[in-house]
Amino acid sequence: MQQPVTPTANEAPGTPATAVGKATVELKKVSKSYGDEWERQEVIRDITMVLKAGELTAVVGPSGCGKTTLVNLVAGFEKPDTGEILLNGKRITGPGHDRMVVFQETALLPWLTAYKNVIFGPNLRGDMPRAEVKKEANRLLEKVGLGEFKDKYPLHLSGGMQRRAELAQAMINRPLLLIMDEPFRGLDAMTRELMQEFFSRLFEENRRTNLFVTSEIEEAIFVADRLVVLSNRPTTIREIIDINLPRPRTFEMLSSPEAYGYKRQALEILHEEALKSFNRSGDQADFVEAYSKRMG
Ligand SMILES: Nc1ncnc2c1ncn2[C@@H]1O[C@H](COP(=O)(O)OP(=O)(O)OP(=O)(O)O)[C@@H](O)[C@H]1O
Numbered sequence: 001m002q003q004p005v006t007p008t009a010n011e012a013p014g015t016p017a018t019a020v021g022k023a024t025v026e027l028k029k030v031s032k033s034y035g036d037e038w039e040r041q042e043v044i045r046d047i048t049m050v051l052k053a054g055e056l057t058a059v060v061g062p063s064g065c066g067k068t069t070l071v072n073l074v075a076g077f078e079k080p081d082t083g084e085i086l087l088n089g090k091r092i093t094g095p096g097h098d099r100m101v102v103f104q105e106t107a108l109l110p111w112l113t114a115y116k117n118v119i120f121g122p123n124l125r126g127d128m129p130r131a132e133v134k135k136e137a138n139r140l141l142e143k144v145g146l147g148e149f150k151d152k153y154p155l156h157l158s159g160g161m162q163r164r165a166e167l168a169q170a171m172i173n174r175p176l177l178l179i180m181d182e183p184f185r186g187l188d189a190m191t192r193e194l195m196q197e198f199f200s201r202l203f204e205e206n207r208r209t210n211l212f213v214t215s216e217i218e219e220a221i222f223v224a225d226r227l228v229v230l231s232n233r234p235t236t237i238r239e240i241i242d243i244n245l246p247r248p249r250t251f252e253m254l255s256s257p258e259a260y261g262y263k264r265q266a267l268e269i270l271h272e273e274a275l276k277s278f279n280r281s282g283d284q285a286d287f288v289e290a291y292s293k294r295m296g
């Protein structure tokens with residue numbers, strides 16, 4: 001989480017799902033390159049898509065294709081070279097209080113307890129009455145299952161608990177859009193599954209518009225309403241797959257023929273992309289093999 005934010009106006013603590021402010025985000029012909037003219041590297045090419053209000057859009061793509069760059073553009077940390085990104089019709093020109101980003105790296109301050117980490121941002125900005133901050137922090141920490149652990153320091157929390165504390169830290173700002181960049185990467189398999197389930201419940205409760213980047217296809221299918229599959233760099237949209245699985249999501253759904261179909265469709269594209277880059281560079285053998293194996 002990087003950006004200080006202010007709460008969304010007129011949203012009281014515990015506001016029911018239907019009343020939560022939500023963003024529609026439109027990316028229109030967005031392109032982005034890095035580097036000087038002679039060594040310019042095109043990362044994103046002509047991406048047009050919509051993050052629909054109240055939907056979770058998951059993004060998967062080959063390693064290094066430009067997913068984090070996409071996150072940085074929507075967050076407003078970077079600007080597109082061409083094209084534009086609109087949030088509820090208004091052009092994004094920089095970071096804003098309406099968006100929160102949760103990265104893979106921990107954003108918790110090690111010298112503060114979980115509770116103090118959650119109240120730190122709002123109290124620093126002073127844009128929310130302290131009593132309300134306190135009440136909301138306690139409510140959110142309970143909700144993410146850290147009620148008993150709120151006075152522990154990050155070092156004394158497990159990886160999964162740290163991620164949940166970060167979710168509370170992001171949620172207290174009531175963003176219109178939650179952006180997550182591989183938030184569960186690095187957690188062990190069991191904790192990761194628990195986090196996916198837990199996070200889905202949280203999302204289903206108030207359906208904040210969410211952009212969720214992951215390298216795990218099953219994770220993407222489990223959480224997503226729509227799955228965007230990206231190509232190699234310069235990255236473009238290869239496919240958008242509607243994930244028509246009921247909610248609340250359960251892991252059993254991943255064994256359904258529908259889920260298998262989505263997985264197969266996404267993996268075929270990623271496999272093709274891996275082959276292309278293998279043919280180009282000759283050094284992607286591990287990647288090709290990894291994706292082939294996962295199709296079992
Ligand atoms: N600020 C920057 N300056 C120069 N090049 C950059 C910058 N940010 C990203 N890049 C380049 O853009 C490309 C895409 O990087 P990015 O981090 O967006 O990919 P990714 O899909 O998130 O990768 P990963 O799968 O490793 O998370 C990389 O080649 C990277 O070196």
Ligand SMILES: [Mg+2]
Pocket residue numbers: 067068069181
């Ligand atoms: Mg990345």
